[in-house]
Amino acid sequence: MLNHWEALEHQAMQEQWSYAQFLLALCETEVERRWSQRLKRTLNEAQLPSAKTLATFDWAHLKDFNPAPLMQLTSDSGWLKRAENCLMFGPSGVGKTHLACAVARATVELGYRAKFFAATTLVQTLQHAKRQLLLPNTLKKLDRYDLLIIDDLGYVKKSEAETSVLFELIAHRYERKSLLVTANQPFSQWNTIFADDMMTVAAVDRLVHHAMIVQLQAESYRKRSADQRSQTQDLSQNAHSEVNASAPVPAQVGNCRDN
Ligand code: ADP
Numbered sequence: 546m547l548n549h550w551e552a553l554e555h556q557a558m559q560e561q562w563s564y565a566q567f568l569l570a571l572c573e574t575e576v577e578r579r580w581s582q583r584l585k586r587t588l589n590e591a592q593l594p595s596a597k598t599l600a601t602f603d604w605a606h607l608k609d610f611n612p613a614p615l616m617q618l619t620s621d622s623g624w625l626k627r628a629e630n631c632l633m634f635g636p637s638g639v640g641k642t643h644l645a646c647a648v649a650r651a652t653v654e655l656g657y658r659a660k661f662f663a664a665t666t667l668v669q670t671l672q673h674a675k676r677q678l679l680l681p682n683t684l685k686k687l688d689r690y691d692l693l694i695i696d697d698l699g700y701v702k703k704s705e706a707e708t709s710v711l712f713e714l715i716a717h718r719y720e721r722k723s724l725l726v727t728a729n730q731p732f733s734q735w736n737t738i739f740a741d742d743m744m745t746v747a748a749v750d751r752l753v754h755h756a757m758i759v760q761l762q763a764e765s766y767r768k769r770s771a772d773q774r775s776q777t778q779d780l781s782q783n784a785h786s787e788v789n790a791s792a793p794v795p796a797q798v799g800n801c802r803d804n
């Protein structure tokens with residue numbers, strides 16, 4: 546308010562505002578300033594790995610995909626209030642992380658708090674907390690986030706890590722706060738993630754009870770982009786060599802060779 550009142554006062558004098566109008570304008574400017582500061586702070590704490598949004602997502606690339614339910618998650622915060630989850634499946638490169646970031650960004654813009662984790666990093670963090678006997682505290686601290694994104698759950702392997710901490714997180718957030726999980730394996734292969742079949746079933750059960758399941762099917766967008774780049778390169782190389790072939794041989798070259 547300190548930064549704006551003089552400019553507003555000047556405008557108020559010029560346009561002969563009433564005191565009430567001046568006060569309203571002052572308050573509105575302050576509310577806007579506080580909102581944009583909060584947005585900056587919450588986007589920063591969300592630590593999204595990319596600033597990708599739904600606006601830059603090419604829906605046509607996905608096969609038989611109806612984006613409406615996913616768009617709904619970004620415009621209506623009801624699912625966060627009801628502590629529902631979103632589970633995204635699909636092979637590598639189909640846009641799971643892109644969409645997860647876009648949904649998380651939209652929820653932050655709706656005024657909620659989100660936090661992005663690569664699944665493997667999250668497991669390490671939770672294991673560390675468990676070793677320090679601080680797991681309950683850490684889980685409680687994560688409650689401040691309305692949405693936790695666990696990206697690439699399938700990269701967690703029970704052989705490498707004690708993954709019961711992941712189950713403890715899922716159980717702790719169940720019907721309390723939302724999770725957005727991405728994975729490239731279907732549920733049937735999740736027994737490679739959790740300690741035993743019983744834990745796998747219990748985790749899946751809690752995750753799907755109140756959840757939107759999004760299945761993404763397409764060729765890898767990375768591969769498609771790489772293919773397109775190499776096609777463009779080929780075309781430009783062909784065009785280049787055709788131009789060179791039809792161009793007259795510079796006289797000097799011939800002269801040099803002759804010499
Ligand atoms: P995944 O997490 O499924 O492996 P990513 O979300 O990392 O895939 O996507 C790989 C790259 O391709 C990213 O740069 C992403 O922005 C882009 N991408 C994927 N799908 C699309 C799409 N349908 N439209 C626009 N960009 C896409």
Ligand code: MG
Nearest residue numbers: 641642696697
């Ligand atoms: Mg990814």
